[in-house]
Amino acid sequence: MPERAFVGFGFGPIQAGLFLCEAAASGAFSRLVVAEIVDDVVLSVRRAGGAYSVNIATSTGIEKRRVSGVEIYNPLREPDREELIRAVAEASELATALPSVRAYGCGRPGDPVDILGRGIRKKLEDSSFPAAVLYAGENHNHAAELLDEALASAFGIQGNGRFQAVNTVIGKMSGVVSDERQMAEQELAPVTPGAGRAFLVEEFNRILIGRIAIPGFRRGIAAFEEKPDLLxxxxxxxxxxxxxxxxxxxxxxxxxxxxxxxxxxxxxxxxxxxxxxxxxxxxxxxxxxxxxxxxxxxxxxxxxxxxxxxxxxxxxxxxxxxxxxxxxxxxxxxxxxxxxxxxxxxxxxxxxxxxxxxxxxxxxxxxxxxxxxxxxxxxxxxxxxxxxxxxxxxxxxxxxxxxxxxx
Missing domain, CATH: 1.10.1040.10 (N-(1-d-carboxylethyl)-l-norvaline Dehydrogenase; domain 2)
Structure with missing residues (x-):
């Protein structure tokens, strides 16, 4: 039986401080995998042994959380791309947290659509791979539909019952702090040792997602709340x-x-x-x-x-x-x-x-x-x-x- 993986695309504060954080806390995944195209970021997480830190702003102060066991790959590099495709095939839950829906791409090598399409195709060819849900975390009311259209156009993947992208409503305030003075004043943990920047997110965690239609699907990330109509x-x-x-x-x-x-x-x-x-x-x-x-x-x-x-x-x-x-x-x-x-x-x-x-x-x-x-x-x-x-x-x-x- 293949391992059950969580796969994220983009390694910013929402991916690191929400999706990956919740996936790690759930204990439901044997692999935590993330795709990131900035080489320096990939190398820093690898040097840290697959661990990173996130700072959570509560009403009384800052809580530091360390997430470990993370595999990080650059999809623009061929060996890493193949690892990501395999991880998508093994994934039961995925999340995109990219700058915009334009970052999905159109299926060129290394695009999220390319990685997803090739991984989902493996699911369709081998039923031992789990069905999967993808949380589209971009700030767009129809992000999931746009991703579906891109996958259908590039790979002919649509309405297969083995994969579903759902929209999200993420009201969680977050950011990247790179100001040395602020990091020192707040004693923020850097993303990785010596990184010179920190993820700072609020503790609010009521995230809404679209209704999952895959028969019998059970989410590993239980914190999210499904709604039949997200609009x-x-x-x-x-x-x-x-x-x-x-x-x-x-x-x-x-x-x-x-x-x-x-x-x-x-x-x-x-x-x-x-x-x-x-x-x-x-x-x-x-x-x-x-x-x-x-x-x-x-x-x-x-x-x-x-x-x-x-x-x-x-x-x-x-x-x-x-x-x-x-x-x-x-x-x-x-x-x-x-x-x-x-x-x-x-x-x-x-x-x-x-x-x-x-x-x-x-x-x-x-x-x-x-x-x-x-x-x-x-x-x-x-x-x-x-x-x-x-x-x-x-x-x-x-x-x-x-x-x-x-x-």
């Missing part, structure tokens, strides 16, 4: 978690704050953010998904909002305002966290004045970074994706009306 929860993350995080970040940027935890010194920002959470995005989502789940109720969303704001203020995460507010033009995208939330609220008959203020603060960041006027920045947002001209005018008017409030 409502993905929207709650984007229009709740991500939107309020950005709202607080851009308002703190206006005030000159450095850390997200500095929001505790600005009760007006916190009050506005909570009201935006409950009365704008929360009210819209509860209207749209009433009765679907306890989350989509007045009480359920209040618990969600208060817990999330408390987590955002965790001083041990040291989350920077600069990180949260980078790439403001993207975050003002028609379907992204700020404008997308405004559109959702307007579609449910709610005027999103608080999120308009956050969008105005983000717009000021665009103007400053691109050395253009705020009006030019506003006029340059949204192209063909904003086909609804009436909605476009309403959103623009709300943002323009909010700009003077920030002076």
């Amino acid at each position: 409502p929860f993905e929207e709650a993350k984007l229009y709740g978690h991500n939107a309020v995080h950005a709202l607080i970040g851009y308002l703190l940027r206006i005030r000159g704050a450095a850390r997200m935890s500095d929001a505790a010194s600005f009760p007006d920002i916190l009050a506005l953010a909570r009201d935006a959470f409950l009365q704008e995005s929360g009210a819209a989502l509860c209207s749209k998904y009433a009765g679907l789940d306890p989350l989509f109720s007045v009480d359920g969303f209040a618990v969600y909002a208060d817990d999330l704001i408390r987590r955002m203020l965790n001083p041990h995460l040291r989350d920077s305002v600069a990180r949260v507010t980078r790439d403001p033009r993207r975050k003002l995208g028609w379907d992204d966290r700020l404008v997308g939330t405004m559109r959702l609220a307007l579609s449910r008959g709610i005027e999103p004045n608080r999120f308009a203020l956050g969008a105005a603060a983000a717009l000021k960041a665009v103007a400053a970074e691109e050395n253009i006027s705020e009006n030019e920045a506003l006029e340059s947002l949204w192209g063909e994706e904003a086909a609804d001209s009436a909605m476009k005018r309403r959103v623009r008017d709300l943002i323009a009306r909010s700009l003077p409030c920030l002076k």
Whole structure:
């Protein structure tokens, strides 16, 4: 009987601090395998004997966790690629945690699609290999479907009952710390000895995944929670978690704050953010998904909002305002966290004045970074994706009306 493996793609804080961490803690896997294309990272983990460290920010401080028994391979190197293909065949659970869905590739040697396709094909040819589920951890509502399409296109793999990719909703805040001073002040454990960088993640661990349809499949990673339809929860993350995080970040940027935890010194920002959470995005989502789940109720969303704001203020995460507010033009995208939330609220008959203020603060960041006027920045947002001209005018008017409030 082949060994049962866990295989991860990408070795960043979500893979290391969530998927691999949970796989190791479960005791359900005889192999822990990860693919990483940066040679220095691969070599450092190997030099450490297949072990790495992750720092977990709790409400009271930092907990250090060491994960051992990890095999790490570079898929761009032929011998390593063959090891990864074999590991995929042996895997019962896998996880991708890549920078974006574009990193899946199209089946060229070393692409995740290439490694997965060739490993899954071995499963189909040999029934002694276990069926497998893959957790698509990229920040995209249809990551699993896009991966399925790539596998079908490159290898003809689809609907075989032996492999299933599922979407995820990961509300776990995480990052890589490379600042020597912060690492020393917080006494962070480096990823590997002498690595000069550390993984820092919050302890929150309620991760949602799509419903697994493989008959009789039992997950080794039991901590995740299956949902028959993830879309409502993905929207709650984007229009709740991500939107309020950005709202607080851009308002703190206006005030000159450095850390997200500095929001505790600005009760007006916190009050506005909570009201935006409950009365704008929360009210819209509860209207749209009433009765679907306890989350989509007045009480359920209040618990969600208060817990999330408390987590955002965790001083041990040291989350920077600069990180949260980078790439403001993207975050003002028609379907992204700020404008997308405004559109959702307007579609449910709610005027999103608080999120308009956050969008105005983000717009000021665009103007400053691109050395253009705020009006030019506003006029340059949204192209063909904003086909609804009436909605476009309403959103623009709300943002323009909010700009003077920030002076």
